[in-house]
Amino acid sequence: MSILTKQSVFATTLQDGPFAVLDDPPLAHPFSREVKGWVAAIRHDQLLKTKYRSVRNQVFDLLGVNAFDEILVLIHDPRLRARAAARAHLLLGNMFGIGGSTTLEVIRHLREYARTADDVIRSLQGKVLAPYSAHIETTNEIVTAWDPVDLLLMLFDERFHKKARFEAKRKLTLMGLAGSIDQRERETDIAAKFLEFLGFLNAYVWSPDYKIGDLDIRYLHSVHSPVDFSCDAVKVLAEEEAQSLALGSGEKLTLVKRRRFRDNGVDIPIYVTIRKKEPAAKVLKLLRKNEKNPASAVDDELGLMAVLNSVNDVKRFVRHLTRSAARAESFMTLEDISDTLTGGEYAGTATGSSGKTSMLKFFARTGGMRIEFILHTNRSYLNYIYQRDVAHDEYEVKRIFDTGVVEFLFPPAIYHLDLGKIRDHQLAWFRRCIEEG
Structure with missing residues (x-):
């Protein structure tokens, strides 16, 4: 389901719908023309009416009020506002499973959620939407705000411009997702499992003759097709060559810093990058998946991408993995296996993914963890970086635009951007960087 439909779980944040942020705050008189028109628009839609009641009740419960008129009092009375904030911190602390902690601990978590919300926007400004960073820059007062009560009251404060009030609402939504992610990470103890995973690799998987962090510098010298810039030939070179x-x-010349694993007495080179999603990346994934x-949307919290010289080396590494797990006194099962290294079309379900992507992908369940593995040969890895319609940089642009996330975060009615043209421009720009950079 698209994030932009009225059935979306984020429907109340959409700027194209009955919950849109308008030029004036939503504090009109109950019998005003504006309110009558709004009621008429949703009166025949039971889902929207139910969502409205739910959102209204959440606002009242968090602020500790019983009517919209009482919100104006909180906006202009610092003493009542501080009391409402203290109460809200207690409620939110208990909701996200940090209840029982000190007030300072709850505030620390809320500040972290606010930083994650800001990081979501900054991550898009830094890459996918870099040329338009100034256009989508968040209002200063919203960036510095971290208290949910302050952000919520901004929605009803006529001193704030429409764009600022939308950004306050957006930040509250992103903070809520960040809170859910933090709660999930504490429940699953993902930080400890990540360290355990690294310990497993160093103790049982990599060659014992190498110190931790000792890497061989190699370069992949590749020749690419003029038709689709796929890899026609690749040769491994030493640094001097x-x-x-x-x-x-x-x-192209591509750096790979390689470790080694030992299989039947032979050391086999392997380039490895460990993948642990940051909170902002997890928030974006929740948005993409609506x-x-x-727990149901972020299944790749722990992951490893590896590049080996040949398909045969890939097969040897998979066998080495399962044997290493057994030596660590844990059985290892491989789940959700997808293999297109030797042909076939990748059946990815993610929006923007290409059927021409070649890789071996699976989840390994071992030692109380479920780890995503993506394995490449040198050739498939270079295609993953450079090939037209396959390259990961292009995929990032497609998935963030085509899932509706860009329009959700930066609605044209607020930011006055032609998102269709921007999508095409960014795809062309990344393609030029890939081929000419």
Whole structure:
């Protein structure tokens, strides 16, 4: 289901609908023309009426009021506002499972949720929407705000512009997702499992002859097709060879820092990058999947991407993994296996993914953890970086636009951007960077 439909779990944040932030705060008289028109628009939609009652009750419960008129009092009375904030902190602390902690501990978590919400926007400003960073910059007063009560009251404060009030509402939504993610991480103890995973790799998977962090510097010298910029040929070069190389048209030089694993007495090189999603990335994934529950939407919290010389080396590494788990006194099962390294079309369900993607992907369940593994050969890895319609940078643009997340976070009615043109421009820009950079 799209995040932009009225059935979306984020429907109350949509700017295109009955819960949109308007030029004036939603504090009109109950019998005013504006309110009568709004009621007429939703009177025949039971879902919207139910969502409205739910949102209204949440606002009243968090602020400790019984009517919209009482909100104006909180806006202008610092003493009552501070009392409402203290009460809200207690309620939110208990909701996110940090109840029983000190007030300072709850406030620390709320500040962290606010930082994550800001990081979501900054991450898009830094890459996918970098040329438009100034257009989508968040209002200063919203960036510095962290208290949910302050943000909520901004929605009803006529001193704040429409854009600022929308950003306050958006930040509250993102903070709520950040809180759910933090609660899930504490329940699953993901930080400890991540350290345990690294310990397993160092103790049982990598070659014992190498110190932790001792990596071999190698370069992949590749020649790419002029048709789709896929890898036609690849050769592994030592650092000295790469430095003396002059690249021609359609050629790339890609750094890989390789570890080694030992299989039947033979050390096999492998480039490895560990993947642990940051909270902002998890928030974006929840938005893309139109989900508020991290347990059902974020299944790749722990992951590893590895690059090996050949398909045979990939097979040897998978076997080495299961044997290593057994030596660590844990059985390992492989789940949700997808293998397109030797042909076939990748059946990815994610919006924006390409059927031409080649890789071996699976989840390994071992030691109380479920870890996502993505394995590449040198050739498939280079296609993952450079090939047209496959490259990960292009995929990032497609999935953030085509899932509706960009429009959800930066609605054209507020930011006055032509998102269709921006999508096409960014795809072309990333393609130029890939091929000419």
